[in-house]
Amino acid sequence: MLLADELLDQYGYNEPIIANMIDAEKWGVKKESLRRSLNRMVEKNELERYEEGIYYFSKWNNILKQKTKISERAVIERKYVKSKNEVYGYLSGLAFANQIQITTQVPKNLEIVTEKNASKKRKISLRSYTLTLKKPRVDITQQNYKLLQVLDLISENEIYKEVSTTILKDRIKNYVCDIKLSKKEVKQIILKYPAKTAKRLMETEIYDVLI
Structure with missing residues (x-):
């Protein structure tokens, strides 16, 4: 062939x-x-x-x-987020908040947490976007990336302040409903985050959604 x-x-x-x-x-x-x-x-x-x-x-x-032509977003996704068979990154920050509809802001700067980034944090300017690439706290998998997105969101206190706690819980519950992690695995991943993240999970009652 x-x-x-x-x-x-x-x-x-x-x-x-x-x-x-x-x-x-x-x-x-x-x-x-x-x-x-x-x-x-x-x-x-x-x-x-x-x-x-x-x-x-x-x-x-x-x-x-x-x-036909491919889009810049498709290229970004393949390079830094996922292929057909593997997940090695995810959208974070305002881009993720917009995705789950807890903000109306549409960022030009896409924040991506990815395994395909050697440095802790760096910026890349492309045709239509500026990317902020960050290294993950734990290895990214098909099973855990949604949990990591939520934990990153809760860690960034101001991002989810546009909606009520009730709406926030509802949006996150719908988003993580297909996660196949055990309670023990979820707790182990939460421990990789700062103590303030666990505190905010309790304050917003998101902890009960995840466990």
Whole structure:
């Protein structure tokens, strides 16, 4: 099977392909050889280049009469938040507060907690967004990322002050309803946060929602 066919089978159409996140050994080549292969595919119009090191397979849009394009948010998500099979980051701060509808503010600065960040905290300026990347307090998994989002939110006292405690509890309860962590696991993760977080969990009665 050709590399283009294998990549299309793995990623599908309109999904960001991050060159430095591809396991080159899986394809039996070195990273530099893989990058050259990707660039040749672009030259042959088999693959689209979003920017250096980021690619995708486009489709033809019959209505717009042009090839489809991927969004910057999709690229951000793939690089720092999740792939089809793995979660390695999550939205935090105002972006998460907006997601669960406890604020009407729509931030241009996206705060992301991610495993894909070597430093404790750094800022990156992109085309339409500024990213603040932070390292997580505990390893991020598919099972715990929602809990971590809530704990980060409660730690940042001012973010959730736009709504009543009742609304806050309701929004969080709906958001974490599918978490599959035991009470012991939840408590162990809470212990990784400052004492003020546990105190605010009690004050807002969110602790009862999580346990």
